[in-house]
Amino acid sequence: MSGRHFPKDPDFDPIGQGAAELLDTLYLLGKTVGSHGPRHQLSIRAAEVLRTAAARAQPPISLQFVAGGVFRDRKIVPLDVDRYRRSKHLSRALANVEAQELTFDTLPEINAILELGAIVARGANGPGYTAPESIGAIHLREIVGVSRGEEAERIDPELFIAAQVALAFAGADEIFAEQVKPWPWATGLTIVRRLERAIQAAPDGSTQVARAIETAPVAWSVPRRAVSATFRVLDALLRLQVVVPTQRGAAHAMLAAAISGLQEREGHPLSTIGKALVPRLLAGKLGGRARIDPHRLMVTALVHALDRGEASNHPVLDLLKTCYALELRRCPRKTPFDLSFIDLLAQGVGDRTLGCDVSWMKQLISAAGAVPAGTRVQLADGKVGIALESTDPASRYPPVLVGGLVVQPDRPLKIISSYAEAKSTP
Numbered sequence: 001m002s003g004r005h006f007p008k009d010p011d012f013d014p015i016g017q018g019a020a021e022l023l024d025t026l027y028l029l030g031k032t033v034g035s036h037g038p039r040h041q042l043s044i045r046a047a048e049v050l051r052t053a054a055a056r057a058q059p060p061i062s063l064q065f066v067a068g069g070v071f072r073d074r075k076i077v078p079l080d081v082d083r084y085r086r087s088k089h090l091s092r093a094l095a096n097v098e099a100q101e102l103t104f105d106t107l108p109e110i111n112a113i114l115e116l117g118a119i120v121a122r123g124a125n126g127p128g129y130t131a132p133e134s135i136g137a138i139h140l141r142e143i144v145g146v147s148r149g150e151e152a153e154r155i156d157p158e159l160f161i162a163a164q165v166a167l168a169f170a171g172a173d174e175i176f177a178e179q180v181k182p183w184p185w186a187t188g189l190t191i192v193r194r195l196e197r198a199i200q201a202a203p204d205g206s207t208q209v210a211r212a213i214e215t216a217p218v219a220w221s222v223p224r225r226a227v228s229a230t231f232r233v234l235d236a237l238l239r240l241q242v243v244v245p246t247q248r249g250a251a252h253a254m255l256a257a258a259i260s261g262l263q264e265r266e267g268h269p270l271s272t273i274g275k276a277l278v279p280r281l282l283a284g285k286l287g288g289r290a291r292i293d294p295h296r297l298m299v300t301a302l303v304h305a306l307d308r309g310e311a312s313n314h315p316v317l318d319l320l321k322t323c324y325a326l327e328l329r330r331c332p333r334k335t336p337f338d339l340s341f342i343d344l345l346a347q348g349v350g351d352r353t354l355g356c357d358v359s360w361m362k363q364l365i366s367a368a369g370a371v372p373a374g375t376r377v378q379l380a381d382g383k384v385g386i387a388l389e390s391t392d393p394a395s396r397y398p399p400v401l402v403g404g405l406v407v408q409p410d411r412p413l414k415i416i417s418s419y420a421e422a423k424s425t426p
Contacts, residue, residue, distance in 0.1 A: 018058065018072075019057065019061070019063060019070065019072035019077045020077060020083060021053040021057065022053050022054060022057055022061070023063070023070060023079075023086060023087060023090065024053070024083065025046070025049050025052075026050060026090060026102075026116075027089060027090055028049065028050075029046045029047060029049075029117040029120065030090070030117055030120030030124060032117070033046070033114065033117035033118050033121045034120075034124060034125075038114040038115070038117060038118050043117065046117065047110050047113040047114050048110065051108065054107055059104040059105060059106050059137075060103065060105050061073065061103070062101055062102070063077075063101065063103075064101050064143065064159075065087065065090060065091040065095070065101075065102075066159060069087070069162065069164075069166050071159065071162075071163075076162040076163065076217075078166065078216070078218045079166065080170070080173060081174045084167070084170040089124065090120065092123070092124070093123035093124040094120070094123055094140070095123070095127075096123040096126055096128075096129070097123040097129055097131035098130050098131065098142050099142055101139075101140070101143055102116075102138070102140060103138070103141070104137060104138055105137045105138075105139065106137045107137065108135075108136050108137040108138050109137070112135045112136035112137060112138050113138070119131045119135075119140070157202060157208070158208065160197075160201050161201055161208050161209055161212050162212050164194040164197055164201075165194075165216065165227070166216070167194055168195055168227045168230075169216065169218065169224055171190055172191060172226050172255070174187060175187055175188065175223070176223045176226075176259050181280075182280055183280045185296060188255055188256065189248070189252060189295070192230065192248050192251045192255065193248075195209070195227070195230060195231050195234050195251070196234065196238075196247075198212070199234070199238060206231075206235045206238070206367065209231060209235075210235075210341070210368065213228050213231055214228075214340065214341055214375075215386070220330055220338045222258075222262045222263065222267075225258060225262050225327045227255070228327055229255075229323040230252075230254045230255040232323045232364060233250050233251050233319055233323050234247060234250075234251040236319055236360065236363050236364060236367060237251070237316065239367055245294065245295065246298075246316065248295065249298035249299050249302065250316040250320060253299045253302035253303050254320050254323060254324070256299065256303055257273060257277065257303055257306060257320065258324060260273045260276065260277045261277075261324070262327065262328065265331045265334070265335075266329065270306045270321060271306075274303060274304060277303055278300065281296070281299065281300045281303060282300060301314075302314065302316070302317065302320065306320060319357070319363075321355055322348065322357045322360045322364070325355045326341075326345070326354075326356065326364075329347055329354065330344060340376070341375075345361070345364065345368060348364075349361060375387045378413065379400060380409070380412070383403075383407075384402070385401050385403070385407065387399075397410070397412070398413075400413070
């Protein structure tokens with residue numbers, strides 16, 4: 001049997017959907033072989049399903065399980081909440097057999113796939129077994145330099161940043177899907193900590209993190225916009241060297257307010273969300289602590305103050321209002337396009353009715369730079385590309401990615417506004 005026996009779907013994306021299908025079918029295979037053994041009919045059927053998924057993904061294909069994320073050929077694979085949980089299971093199983101990368105050189109035979117399922121099942125039971133490097137067309141490899149663990153993995157900073165941002169999106173998706181339950185404090189704080197670690201891992205500060213958020217291959221959903229607003233709050237306070245408890249408390253409050261207030265297009269005013277959100281923040285157990293958790297107290301107090309419009313009670317409240325107001329306009333109502341962050345900054349400066357604080361706007365503009373990473377720009381010769389983070393402090397203009405090549409311009413760039421581009425589209 002060969003890959004040509006599987007009909008191609010013209011709407012199927014072998015990069016994103018192909019990797020996601022492989023993830024699903026590999027998880028199913030490991031569970032089935034672990035429960036029934038490799039010779040059982042259900043295991044053979046699971047291997048056939050994975051083979052079909054591998055054919056649709058168009059080998060050669062490599063999956064990397066690092067930094068809590070999944071990559072296809074070093075490009076991040078967007079994961080929903082269910083796939084994120086499966087990826088964690090597979091990542092642990094492969095790490096236990098001393099492998100972080102799985103490669104399909106060509107379409108593998110069923111026996112090789114069944115052997116792979118047995119390896120995954122064995123790894124899921126714990127460490128102590130080293131998998132063979134090759135099983136026919138399938139290869140398992142340990143990525144040199146990776147230190148396994150939840151908190152620290154020494155890998156390429158760009159991969160680590162992309163993984164942390166993707167996991168922050170997945171955590172926000174999970175919170176957004178459970179609106180009626182008590183606020184999940186652990187998940188919310190984990191998102192804040194992931195953004196912290198991403199910023200700390202970036203060689204140039206936060207511009208790589210901003211680019212990962214702005215150019216992520218997912219829609220501008222409420223969870224993604226909430227993570228974006230949270231990042232802007234955290235980044236501004238980190239640059240000002242505000243104490244860590246205030247950084248995390250303000251960022252967590254922004255996350256809670258944005259997830260609760262934003263809608264598919266625009267959202268609710270901050271002054272209308274507290275009645276539902278504050279009870280969620282106060283509900284649930286405090287973990288058996290004898291005293292009130294200071295972090296929870298700060299987050300709840302900030303959200304309560306936002307609800308009452310008490311911007312003068314804490315210095316960071318105007319920052320929260322400003323970041324929320326910007327993300328509120330990210331997806332204009334009754335229009336089919338979304339705005340880039342530089343468009344939002346332009347709106348915040350030009351329209352005082354948005355409620356953006358002038359001092360905090362200056363801080364956000366300073367952090368973003370004249371041409372933020374991820375912005376679409378036009379070179380002097382008319383070519384269009386994506387601005388990258390600059391690694392040369394002496395350069396007046398950032399490098400630009402044009403058709404797969406990095407160009408260093410020596411003349412001014414023209415920023416292409418998402419708003420103007422959308423309006424000019426017939």
